[in-house]
Amino acid sequence: MTVQYLARTTDGRPLLGDEEGFVPLSAAAPDLETVRDALPRAAAGTLPDVDAVPADRIDSAHVQFGPPLERFGKLWGIGLNYAEHAGDLDEQRPDEPASFMKPNNAVTGPGGPIRLPPVEQSSRVTAEAELAVLMGRACRNVDEDAVDDVVAGYLPVIDMTAEDILQRNPRFLTRAKSFDSFLVVGPAIAVPEDPLAFEELTVQTIVDDRVAAENEVRNMLFPPREIVSFHSDVMTLKPGDLFSTGTPGAEPIDPGDHVRASVETIGDVAAPVVR
Incomplete structure (x- = not known):
């Protein structure tokens, strides 16, 4: 599968790349000043071809990546989206997407770090690898078969939960999910040339x-396209909105640990854990 990537350096320079490396986005498309500007074109499948750009590629190993967007839009999370994970948590399988929202302050870039809250606030935090879907065009009431036309691309993310807070009361979910650095986003937005299988x-x-923890996306209760379509019936979705589509399993983390989310074809993101 042919995949291109949109990314930003730690000092905010936008990049366009492929498996062989990255070039400045401005060299590929002078009218695109930021990665956000490129999201509609990514959704439309009209990003420039990196091979046609008159600039030398920079190997990804020599790029210091920051978050691919300076600021994301709405941050949706989907809980209990694998039957096995719901069973592990002794939760009943939901009949509709079990969605929640996270604030923008929870976002940190690749490399983190993941900062645990003081132990008096939470002594049990878990990390969860997820496939995230990034919106590229504003939309409302989108049918599942049209979702690919409004999605810019995909990235790996690590989501965190203060499980001891959540276990005290399920109404504490927002607080349990919202500590600073509780969403590590991948270094690049993967933009497949063809619809993702x-x-x-x-x-x-x-x-x-x-x-x-490990599972296949085929085993999700609510597949990514259904998630986007479902929530587009709730509210208008806009470029930069992100859906974390659920985890195959959560793992308790402690200072000194190193966490990685790996999503086949899409990429990896990793971060150390500190307090």
């Missing part, structure tokens, strides 16, 4: 090089 993708939660 979700059933072929595997998502892994990895802590200290150990696969703590």
